[in-house]
Amino acid sequence: MGLPEPPPLGASALPEGTFREQTVIVTGGGTGLGKGMALEFARLGANVAILSRAQEHRKAGVSAVESTGARGLGVACDIRQPESINAAFDAVQAEFGLPGVLVNNAAGNFPVPAEDLSPNGWRTVVDIVLNGTFFCSREFARRHLSEATPGSIINIGASYAWTGGPGFAHSAAAKAGVKNMTESLAVEWGPYGIRVNTLVPGLIPHEDEVKAIRGVPGRGQKEDVRAPAGRVGYPRELGWAATFLASPYAAYISGHTLVVDGANWQRRAMLMPEFTPIREQLGKGAFEG
Numbered sequence: 001m002g003l004p005e006p007p008p009l010g011a012s013a014l015p016e017g018t019f020r021e022q023t024v025i026v027t028g029g030g031t032g033l034g035k036g037m038a039l040e041f042a043r044l045g046a047n048v049a050i051l052s053r054a055q056e057h058r059k060a061g062v063s064a065v066e067s068t069g070a071r072g073l074g075v076a077c078d079i080r081q082p083e084s085i086n087a088a089f090d091a092v093q094a095e096f097g098l099p100g101v102l103v104n105n106a107a108g109n110f111p112v113p114a115e116d117l118s119p120n121g122w123r124t125v126v127d128i129v130l131n132g133t134f135f136c137s138r139e140f141a142r143r144h145l146s147e148a149t150p151g152s153i154i155n156i157g158a159s160y161a162w163t164g165g166p167g168f169a170h171s172a173a174a175k176a177g178v179k180n181m182t183e184s185l186a187v188e189w190g191p192y193g194i195r196v197n198t199l200v201p202g203l204i205p206h207e208d209e210v211k212a213i214r215g216v217p218g219r220g221q222k223e224d225v226r227a228p229a230g231r232v233g234y235p236r237e238l239g240w241a242a243t244f245l246a247s248p249y250a251a252y253i254s255g256h257t258l259v260v261d262g263a264n265w266q267r268r269a270m271l272m273p274e275f276t277p278i279r280e281q282l283g284k285g286a287f288e289g
């Protein structure tokens with residue numbers, strides 16, 4: 001049987017207009033889960049700014065937001081560059097006012113055996129996931145500290161922050177840093193009215209998955225029987241968790257990491273299945289140096 005299906009797209013647990021006249025930034029909000037979260041904030045009345053590098057992504061995010069009747073704004077930004085973040089926040093603030101919510105969703109990732117991972121590949125993933133999340137959070141907090149206004153930051157994590165992520169050593173290490181940083185920043189910025197939480201998606205397929213992720217052998221096959229929930233997650237389920245965490249109904253929740261994965265990351269078998277080395281799982285031949 002597995003876990004029940006969620007309510008349909010368009011349903012909401014929060015009162016209509018929960019984010020009316022509020023501005024929400026979603027980094028990487030033009031694709032996949034970021035777009036799914038942007039949509040749920042928009043349904044609840046937020047003005048939503050999508051920060052990302054590719055114009056076609058920003059356009060897709062803005063049109064999803066506007067399809068609900070909310071206001072959307074796409075702003076070019078590379079979250080690895082603090083100056084680019086500063087300029088993007090200026091542009092958002094000029095159009096919509098100071099953002100009250102920041103969703104640090106943007107990420108880069110690809111599967112690779114650790115021995116094949118180049119220094120450039122390692123640096124790029126850590127730079128986007130860990131450094132980019134910090135730079136955006138710092139920009140958000142400094143603006144709120146200057147204005148003495150409250151705010152909420154939601155970082156998007158991954159469960160391999162706890163378990164390690166064989167085949168994804170770069171991303172797993174960076175997400176572990178994000179989870180840890182959430183706890184530090186929640187304490188540092190609580191006195192100024194800023195909450196910081198992390199939201200961890202489970203397996204939530206979407207149409208924008210990049211080729212590298214789509215190409216993981218077995219991805220997209222039998223996903224329902226490979227999780228205790230008996231099903232994958234839906235972007236709207238992450239969107240509902242994000243809007244709750246950012247809402248006044250979660251005003252006393254900070255420094256928390258909420259996992260939305262149907263308990264998949266805790267599973268263990270009484271006897272574990274035979275182990276297949278990562279090179280083999282990725283269909284790679286023997287390491288040749």
Ligand code: NAP
Pocket residue numbers: 027028029030031032033034051052053054055057058077078079080104105106107108109128132156157158159200201202203204205206208209210
């Ligand atoms: P995705 O479709 O690959 O989206 C990544 C987004 O990040 C893109 O919109 C991209 O836009 C943006 N981005 C990448 N580098 C950037 C940079 N330097 N500056 C600004 N924006 C940048 O990813 P997703 O699957 O929706 O995942 C969203 C989040 O959930 C990520 O944090 C991911 O780690 C996490 N997650 C996903 C799953 C899942 O099942 N999908 C599971 C666990 C965790 P541009 O190319 O336009 O810059």
